Amino acid sequence: MFKFFAILFFTLSTLFSLDISTATKEDFMNIKGIGSVIAERIIQYRNANGLNNPDELINVRGIGPAKLQKIKS
Numbered sequence: 001m002f003k004f005f006a007i008l009f010f011t012l013s014t015l016f017s018l019d020i021s022t023a024t025k026e027d028f029m030n031i032k033g034i035g036s037v038i039a040e041r042i043i044q045y046r047n048a049n050g051l052n053n054p055d056e057l058i059n060v061r062g063i064g065p066a067k068l069q070k071i072k073s
Contacts, residue, residue, distance in 0.1 A: 018071065020051050031070055038062045 018027060020042075028039035038060070045051070045060045054072045057063050063071075 020046070020054055020057065020071070028071075033067055033070060038067075 018031070023042075025036070025039040025043055028034050028042050029036060034042075041060050041062060042057060045057075049056070049059075051057070055068070057071060058065070058068050
């Protein structure tokens with residue numbers, strides 16, 4: 001039972017709050033509309049430029065206003 005709640009907590013916390021400065025490729029891929037390619041582009045952008053603000057993700061090729069809103073929410 002504890003394992004179930006631990007998994008549930010981790011899943012919900014990942015879905016509802018994503019720290020873009022430490023998120024993994026898999027974390028980004030849990031967001032609807034973000035696949036492997038865009039997740040990798042986010043990681044590459046973050047490694048090259050840093051990320052101080054989620055709005056900076058608009059600079060990643062393949063992320064438009066709609067996807068940016070999904071990431072931020």
